[in-house]
Amino acid sequence: MKAAMINNIGAVIGEVFDAPEKGNEIEVAGAFTTDGSPVNVKTYKISRSKRNLEKARYSQTVIPSHGVWKFADIDNEEECR
Numbered sequence: 001m002k003a004a005m006i007n008n009i010g011a012v013i014g015e016v017f018d019a020p021e022k023g024n025e026i027e028v029a030g031a032f033t034t035d036g037s038p039v040n041v042k043t044y045k046i047s048r049s050k051r052n053l054e055k056a057r058y059s060q061t062v063i064p065s066h067g068v069w070k071f072a073d074i075d076n077e078e079e080c081r
Contacts (some may be wrong), residue, residue, distance in 0.1 A: 001018070001019050001021055001048070002015065002016060002019060002048075002053060002056075003015075003016040003019035003026075003047060003048050003053070003056075004016070004044040004046065004048070004049070004052035004053050004056035004059075005026070005028070005044045005045075005046055005056070005057060005059075005062055006044060006046065006047055006052070007044065010051045012047075012055040012059055013059055013060070014028075014044075014056065014059045014060050014061065014062040014071065015053075015056035015057060015059050015060070015061050015062065016046055016056075016062045016069065017061065017062065017063050017064070018063070018064050019046055019048075021052050023039075023046075024042070024045055024046055024047075025043050025044065025045055025046065026044055026046055026062075026068075026069050027041050027042070027043050027044075027069065028041065028042055028043075028044055028062060028068065028069045028070060028071070029041050029065070029066070029068045029069070029070050030042070032047060032065075032066065032070075036066050037066075038066055038067070038068045038070075041068060052064040060062045060072070065071050
């Protein structure tokens with residue numbers, strides 16, 4: 001299920017792939033250590049409204065990784081769509 005990721009002022013900043021079916025927040029890692037542990041983890045709200053999903057199509061992709069989400073690399077973004 002897709003969702004739109006919302007920042008703290010209500011703007012759509014990402015498109016979430018495989019969003020959780022329950023809940024309205026996800027944790028996004030800024031980076032990972034060499035052993036794969038997430039660091040700089042921030043919590044963002046998600047929305048499944050049609051309006052926000054449309055805006056999210058033009059935002060950066062967020063994909064699941066190691067129990068949290070991360071922004072997709074430009075090289076991997078085509079695989080997500």
